[in-house]
Amino acid sequence: MLDTNFDHMVTVKMIKLVYRLELMVITLLAIVMAWYGLAFLEWNTTLGVMTLIATPIVWLFLVLTSRMALEFLVNQFKISEYLRAIKDRI
Structure with a gap:
């Protein structure tokens, strides 16, 4: 959290927790519905x-939409990591 250069991404590490919380909220919503x-x-x-x-x-729609959005987010961070690795090799 104190990394002011933003060399280590917190979002990728927290994405599992966010997904689990979203699953709980969506399931509670379905139970209420x-x-x-x-x-x-x-x-x-x-x-x-x-x-x-x-x-x-x-x-199902909400779970799939949530999963796709989070996968897109993780994908963006992985692209950033791969580009950084390529940059460091050159």
């Missing part, structure tokens, strides 16, 4: 069933 779907079944069956069907689709 499913709970609302069950609650909707009592007064509007169609809305309740649609919500229950949409819950795993939304969960």
Whole structure:
């Protein structure tokens, strides 16, 4: 954290923690969405069933989007590391 030259990237080391936290938040969101779907079944069956069907689709979409964004971020840092290694060889 005290590296003022930014030679060592913290983001790459923290990305696993960030992904796990995102998975927990997305899963909690899906649980709440499913709970609302069950609650909707009592007064509007169609809305309740649609919500229950949409819950795993939304969960999967959010997990994939999160994973792709984090992979893109890690990829950018790896490109930077590889370019630094090439620069140091020359």
